[in-house]
Amino acid sequence: MGEERAWRRIGWDGILLQVPADWHPAAVYTDYLLFEEHYQPVFALKWQQIKGRFEAEGILKKLQKSLGRAELTPWQPPTGWRLHLKSFIHQGFHWQGAGGKGTGLLLYCRESRRALLLQFYRADESLLSIFERLLANLQARQQGEKRLWSVFDIAINLPKEAQLTEHEFLPGSFRLLFKLPEGKLTFYRFKPAAELLRRQSLSAFGSKIADGAALVRTENPLQAQWQKNPRSGHYLLARLRGKPACSTVRLWVLPEKNVILGLKAQGNRLIAAHNFEALCNNCTAC
Amino acid sequence: MISKKKTTAPGPDRQHALACIPMRNPECREEHKEEGILLRYTVQAKPWLRKIFKSAAGREPEIIRKKLQLDAMGSSVWQAIDGSKSVLTISRDFQKEHQLGPREAEISVSEFIQQLGKRGLIALKEPEK
Numbered sequence: 354m355g356e357e358r359a360w361r362r363i364g365w366d367g368i369l370l371q372v373p374a375d376w377h378p379a380a381v382y383t384d385y386l387l388f389e390e391h392y393q394p395v396f397a398l399k400w401q402q403i404k405g406r407f408e409a410e411g412i413l414k415k416l417q418k419s420l421g422r423a424e425l426t427p428w429q430p431p432t433g434w435r436l437h438l439k440s441f442i443h444q445g446f447h448w449q450g451a452g453g454k455g456t457g458l459l460l461y462c463r464e465s466r467r468a469l470l471l472q473f474y475r476a477d478e479s480l481l482s483i484f485e486r487l488l489a490n491l492q493a494r495q496q497g498e499k500r501l502w503s504v505f506d507i508a509i510n511l512p513k514e515a516q517l518t519e520h521e522f523l524p525g526s527f528r529l530l531f532k533l534p535e536g537k538l539t540f541y542r543f544k545p546a547a548e549l550l551r552r553q554s555l556s557a558f559g560s561k562i563a564d565g566a567a568l569v570r571t572e573n574p575l576q577a578q579w580q581k582n583p584r585s586g587h588y589l590l591a592r593l594r595g596k597p598a599c600s601t602v603r604l605w606v607l608p609e610k611n612v613i614l615g616l617k618a619q620g621n622r623l624i625a626a627h628n629f630e631a632l633c634n635n636c637t638a639c
Numbered sequence: 640m641i642s643k644k645k646t647t648a649p650g651p652d653r654q655h656a657l658a659c660i661p662m663r664n665p666e667c668r669e670e671h672k673e674e675g676i677l678l679r680y681t682v683q684a685k686p687w688l689r690k691i692f693k694s695a696a697g698r699e700p701e702i703i704r705k706k707l708q709l710d711a712m713g714s715s716v717w718q719a720i721d722g723s724k725s726v727l728t729i730s731r732d733f734q735k736e737h738q739l740g741p742r743e744a745e746i747s748v749s750e751f752i753q754q755l756g757k758r759g760l761i762a763l764k765e766p767e768k
Contacts, residue, residue, distance in 0.1 A: 377741070377742050392654055524743045524744075524747040524750075525743065525747065544738070548737065552674070611737060611738040612738075
């Protein structure tokens with residue numbers, strides 16, 4: 354039954370997983386994801402980097418407290434699930450309290466030193482195979498030099514050093530701000546592009562995001578780019594204010610998706626054109 | 640590791656609200672303009688304002704005439720309010736028309752409908768059981 358459903362990939366803070374496409378991310382925090390199905394919580398995932406020794410009891414005690422002194426009982430996950438948990442130290446539990454009940458797993462990945470707390474809010478027979486597939490694809494830490502940030506309809510591949518500092522998902526407007534060793538990087542997604550650009554050009558639409566940067570002439574009508582590379586006086590003033598002096602901004606339209614995507618790179622030096630191009634090429638809307 | 644993350648509001652309320660059918664205020668007049676539909680409607684003055692007006696002018700204030708200019712998206716939602724479609728149906732149509740995510744469309748449409756309701760431009764009819 355679960356196999357017939359469409360699935361989508363979620364990437365967030367190094368975590369990689371797959372969930373049914375009709376599960377809606379109802380809460381997205383830097384270290385927490387909650388999914389809903391038919392307006393009801395179905396699955397939540399929370400994670401933390403462990404600095405010292407991993408102590409499951411302490412974490413479960415905190416969970417119990419956060420669930421309003423819910424009753425936690427040990428639980429052995431089914432064999433099918435355990436097959437996918439070989440790379441983790443795992444501990445299963447049932448919880449029951451005033452706020453509801455469900456099944457959970459506390460996982461610890463030795464390699465990445467990350468603890469993951471999975472909460473399954475329902476235990477219908479039909480969901481068991483879905484949870485099993487979810488576990489089969491769960492990664493505590495993405496490998497390689499890039500990290501996928503993919504939620505809702507956006508997908509961004511960024512260098513592994515990128516740290517999410519702010520994010521907002523408003524209807525029609527998404528914004529993710531990352532900190533990189535060289536400066537700041539902001540990703541934008543606006544929808545529906547056709548309506549937003551009905552009475553104004555892309556450059557007029559993006560002027561607020563460009564924040565005073567100069568419009569750069571481009572041949573592509575579906576793209577607008579701005580650049581700010583101030584002279585010494587303004588550069589020094591920006592540095593004294595503790596603000597990044599240089600910025601490169603690009604907005605581009607994907608008409609087939611009816612979306613405007615954007616990227617703003619800010620730093621004390623102008624980002625190299627080929628690096629900015631590579632970053633833009635790694636941002637897309639699904 | 641575990642903190643005060645709260646789950647969202649319980650489901651049935653939201654589902655019930657989405658099943659309601661918005662009905663237009665028959666007193667509202669619409670005018671089609673290039674930028675979208677212009678709604679003209681009347682409202683009763685607030686009791687405190689009536690009191691001040693009466694003491695100053697010595698008579699009851701007249702009905703206040705107001706107008707609301709909708710943009711293209713607002714106009715499309717207004718036109719979809721036909722007294723038979725539920726909020727959910729309108730938001731699904733809106734989602735398809737603008738290639739939005741389902742929840743994104745639901746939030747946009749329901750917030751817009753809420754705004755229209757506050758201005759007295761629509762009322763919500765309970766879904767038939």
